[in-house]
Amino acid sequence: MVSGTHRKVIDVLEGKTVSPPPIWLMRQAGRYLPEYRETRAKAGSFLDLCYTPEFAVEVTLQPIRRYGFDAAILFSDILVIPDAIGRNVRFEEGSGPQLDPMAVDEIEAVTRTELGTKLDPVYETVRRLRAELPTETTLLGFCGAPWTIATYLIAGHGTPDQAPARLFAYRHPAAFSKLLDHIADLSAEYLIRQIDSGADAVQIFDSWAGVLGEVEFDRYAVRPVRRIIDKVRAARSDAKIIAFAKGAGYLLKSYRQDTRADAIGLDWSVPLSFARELQKDGAVQGNLDPMRVVAGGLALEEGIDAILQALGSGPLIFNLGHGITPQADPENVTRLVKRVRGGVA
Numbered sequence: 001m002v003s004g005t006h007r008k009v010i011d012v013l014e015g016k017t018v019s020p021p022p023i024w025l026m027r028q029a030g031r032y033l034p035e036y037r038e039t040r041a042k043a044g045s046f047l048d049l050c051y052t053p054e055f056a057v058e059v060t061l062q063p064i065r066r067y068g069f070d071a072a073i074l075f076s077d078i079l080v081i082p083d084a085i086g087r088n089v090r091f092e093e094g095s096g097p098q099l100d101p102m103a104v105d106e107i108e109a110v111t112r113t114e115l116g117t118k119l120d121p122v123y124e125t126v127r128r129l130r131a132e133l134p135t136e137t138t139l140l141g142f143c144g145a146p147w148t149i150a151t152y153l154i155a156g157h158g159t160p161d162q163a164p165a166r167l168f169a170y171r172h173p174a175a176f177s178k179l180l181d182h183i184a185d186l187s188a189e190y191l192i193r194q195i196d197s198g199a200d201a202v203q204i205f206d207s208w209a210g211v212l213g214e215v216e217f218d219r220y221a222v223r224p225v226r227r228i229i230d231k232v233r234a235a236r237s238d239a240k241i242i243a244f245a246k247g248a249g250y251l252l253k254s255y256r257q258d259t260r261a262d263a264i265g266l267d268w269s270v271p272l273s274f275a276r277e278l279q280k281d282g283a284v285q286g287n288l289d290p291m292r293v294v295a296g297g298l299a300l301e302e303g304i305d306a307i308l309q310a311l312g313s314g315p316l317i318f319n320l321g322h323g324i325t326p327q328a329d330p331e332n333v334t335r336l337v338k339r340v341r342g343g344v345a
């Protein structure tokens, strides 16, 4: 292989051990960066930022310029799918996302929706990014997992424990499964189009997997993600896929095999001894507590070293256990990258 086209994240997704491990951070483009806040102010609403290729490309590239991460993640949001199917998604300052909540009698109509052309600007962003990024930088596309998307569709906003979606699923199991299958089909189409536009790999975010019981985890987290992965692979057999089921704990033991993901993302509550077991079956990604990046100092150094020591001799993509938060000091990210790459923090 020509060294200039070598993408370390892809090597790890193929099961290789890369030392030092490649690194990127979930939500690496975001409010902790002054240059993001500047572009965000110019773009208008948050969705305008997502749907304007010029701005979305700019904010995707900002953390790459600053830190030289091994992967760039398309700047967008998991809620663009609900937006594309007409659920009136709004991001209001300080209150998190808002959508039209979905009642059970809307299931038939919602499961007949199509993506249409609304997400075309996202594919254009992906094309421009692949052309502008350094060849050695992996470009990641993404979508939300059907369960996590459904939690927002049903409640109409974020909730601490997703009680509205859990209740809906117990009351209307057949309608709920139909809804998840439909979201999975739209998500597969969305990911295939991202891959065709230049994404080298994709990540599926199941941020709310941790609130599901064992039976529901299989039904609502594993199966719909497997459905997406099967459809993407049926269309693009060499697609590389990372699945992140936050809070899944012990259920991660079979998650990779049951979903067929190339890598599984780990949140910071996953013990490193268990993470090592999971790594025997393939690549893992994670799992530094984002609060260690806010704290800095010894908390940051010890957290990094523990992960490198436990997981550095196997296929690892270094990342946080969830998105970086707005309070993080950009200098701590500089220290983090340096330490992972073998320098002193």
Ligand SMILES: Cc1c2[nH]c(c1CCC(=O)O)Cc1[nH]c(c(CCC(=O)O)c1C)Cc1[nH]c(c(CCC(=O)O)c1C)Cc1[nH]c(c(C)c1CCC(=O)O)C2
Binding pocket: 025, 026, 027, 028, 029, 030, 031, 040, 046, 073, 074, 075, 076, 077, 078, 079, 091, 096, 097, 142, 144, 148, 158, 205, 207, 323
């Ligand atoms: C659940 C979820 C969402 N969005 C996402 C998830 C899954 C991952 C996770 O659990 O964090 C995924 C997401 N959201 C965003 C990205 C961009 C790529 C990246 O840098 O990782 C990605 C991959 C940008 C964003 N998406 C959002 C922001 C902040 C909005 C702003 O700039 O004002 C960013 C940078 C808005 C958003 N979008 C969402 C919420 C709950 C919020 C509000 C929370 C907040 O205000 O921090 C839904």
